[in-house]
Amino acid sequence: xxxxxxxxxxxxxxxxxxxxxxxxxxxxxxxxxxxxxxxxxxxxxxxxxxxxxxxxxxxxxxxxxxxxxxxxxxxxxxxxxxxxxxxxxxxxxxxxxxxxxxxxxxxxxxxxxxxxxxxxxxxxxxxxxxxxxxxxxxxxxxxxxxxxxxxxxxxxxxxxxxx
Ligand SMILES: NC(=O)c1ccc[n+]([C@@H]2O[C@H](COP(=O)([O-])OP(=O)(O)OC[C@H]3O[C@@H](n4cnc5c(N)ncnc54)[C@H](OP(=O)(O)O)[C@@H]3O)[C@@H](O)[C@H]2O)c1
Numbered sequence: 001x002x003x004x005x006x007x008x009x010x011x012x013x014x015x016x017x018x019x020x021x022x023x024x025x026x027x028x029x030x031x032x033x034x035x036x037x038x039x040x041x042x043x044x045x046x047x048x049x050x051x052x053x054x055x056x057x058x059x060x061x062x063x064x065x066x067x068x069x070x071x072x073x074x075x076x077x078x079x080x081x082x083x084x085x086x087x088x089x090x091x092x093x094x095x096x097x098x099x100x101x102x103x104x105x106x107x108x109x110x111x112x113x114x115x116x117x118x119x120x121x122x123x124x125x126x127x128x129x130x131x132x133x134x135x136x137x138x139x140x141x142x143x144x145x146x147x148x149x150x151x152x153x154x155x156x157x158x159x160x161x162x163x
Contacts, residue, residue: 001040001087001095001110004030005129006117006154012125013099017044020123023149029156030098033115034058037094040083042103043069061086063103080106101127114138114159121152132159 005013006026014020035057043064046052053073054060060074063083069076077083087095097107108130116132132138142158 001092001097001107001112003097003104003108003111003114003116003129004033005099005104005114006119007129008119008125009122010125011129011131011133012123012127013101013104013129014127015123015125017048019048020125021119021121021152023117023119023152023154025147025149026117026154029115029117031055034096034098037096038087038090039096039098040087040103040107041098042100045098045100045103046071046074059090084110099129101129104129112161116157116159117154118157119152119154137162 006019006023007013008020012020034055038059038061039055040061040063043062043066046060046062049055054071061083062071062074062076064076065078067078075086077086097103097111114132133140138159138161140157141160144156147154147156
């Protein structure tokens with residue numbers, strides 16, 4: 001599986017159930033990377049999507065413990081076991097773990113690659129991605145040139161689990 005996240009200097013990902021910032025090129029990169037593939041999101045992240053609708057042109061799998069939670073056009077699973085069972089239908093490399101915090105944490109052991117948009121700013125935040133830059137078994141294997149969006153500087157980084 002691959003993890004995909006936009007993080008700030010403290011590896012924060014969100015505040016009050018919203019993204020910290022919307023950067024069009026980052027959103028484009030997310031779309032290009034995940035279209036035709038499978039995204040796995042927590043119920044709270046799903047509810048931040050436009051009109052609370054599944055993202056188009058990809059399989060949306062939502063984690064929720066609520067057995068009654070249903071979303072047209074998305075698959076809802078209720079536990080990690082149920083998720084892993086559902087994912088047997090897909091190529092592991094096509095599965096993108098797209099947050100939020102608890103979902104990143106729980107699925108990190110199954111990921112071998114992470115696509116991190118690293119934003120050089122510190123936001124007020126209440127949700128975080130695991131800090132791959134301090135984990136002995138992960139390393140950054142690629143980094144883009146500096147990108148800018150108005151006064152925000154950011155980088156596209158690739159992290160890989162060490163072999
Ligand atoms: N910067 C980024 O790249 C990025 C990406 C994604 C999200 N975000 C941000 O992250 C924040 C949301 O993250 P969050 O951590 O608060 O919530 P979340 O991970 O999106 O959703 C949490 C919910 O997922 C369900 N869930 C989690 N683990 C489960 C399990 N093992 N079995 C069944 N259901 C499970 C539960 O839903 P129920 O309550 O329905 O049971 C839980 O309340 C927002 O601020 C969002 O904007 C940022």
